[in-house]
Amino acid sequence: MPAVPPPDSVDTVLDLLSTHDYIADRALATCVFLALRLGRPLFLEGEAGVGKTEIAKVLARALGRPLERLQCYEGLDLASAAYDWNHARQMVEIRLAEAAGEADRSRLGRDLYSEAFLIRRPLLRAVEGIDGRAPVLLVDELDRADEPFEAFLLEVLSDFTITIPELGVRGGGTPPIVVVTSNRTREIHDALKRRCLYHWVDYPDAARERAILHARAPGVGKRLGAQVVAFVQGLRERDLFKLPGVAETLDWANALMQLDVVELDPAVIDDTLGVLLKYQDDIMRLRGSEAAQILTQVKAELAHGAPS
Secondary structure, rough: OOOOOOOOHHHHHHHHHOOOOOOOOOHHHHHHHHHHHHOOEEEEEEOOOOOOOHHHHEEEEEEEOOOEEOOOOOOOOOOHHHHHEHHHHHHHHHHHHHHHOOOHHHHHHHHHOHHHHEEEEEHHHHHHHHHOOEEEEEEOOOHHHHEEEEEHHHHHHOOOOOEEOOOOEEEEOOOOEEEEOOOOOOOOOHHHHOOOEEEEEEOOOHHHHHHHHHHHHHHHHHHHHHHHHHHHHOOOOOOOOOOOHHHHHHHHHHHHHHHHOOOOOOHHHHHHHHHHHHOOHHHHHHHOHHHHHHHHHHHHHHHHHOOO
């Protein structure tokens, strides 16, 4: 897909995202527009399942850019994030040199640490470009990585280059579009946040969640869709260990479609709570009378046309 010019207004961003079934509010669209216009990384925080990761995927599709994803985890290091050397091939090369009686060790050392043995990881691929194009770089769930990794990432985001001691500086051309996400399981250092434009991605209100459901699961009937969204909105008012995100709303609606459900009832809710909630304590608390109570309230509000 050919690259698409960056949007020239916030309204264009809203249209671009909605064309690819991402229903954003104006505050998020404004932040995306400014990040693209100013060439700054976009730092998105929020609960799991509210659509932070999806922003990077949609931007890549909408702008015709490759997507380069770095999934963070505890213990993530330079070799996994930026580059590494193909040690197995290097050992084979050493054995072949020994068998051939190669005596020039300095030349062998230079050969071993050359392009032929370099393994590019997501960060290096992003700063170098992919097939001549600057990609969208998604640094996903940065809060799961260790703090020392943040210091290295800060250096990368400062000038979009990576220094490989054996080969020199890589990158420095057209920078990638960078989206960094965090579920806020720990605080990210201010130094990294200052390099970025920040936005908290919250749960959507009922109207926007219905629009999201219509865009992403168009086969769900209007009546069922309204009940699903209103029920999920009601759950988010409860003191649960993990509130359901938009991802769970979509999963639940699709699951109900597979069961040929056209209207919510207490029995089908009890049977499918495991799609919506991910902790047994939450499921046990909701199953039965409390879920039925929420459903009764939802149906009464929808019958009277009250906002849910």
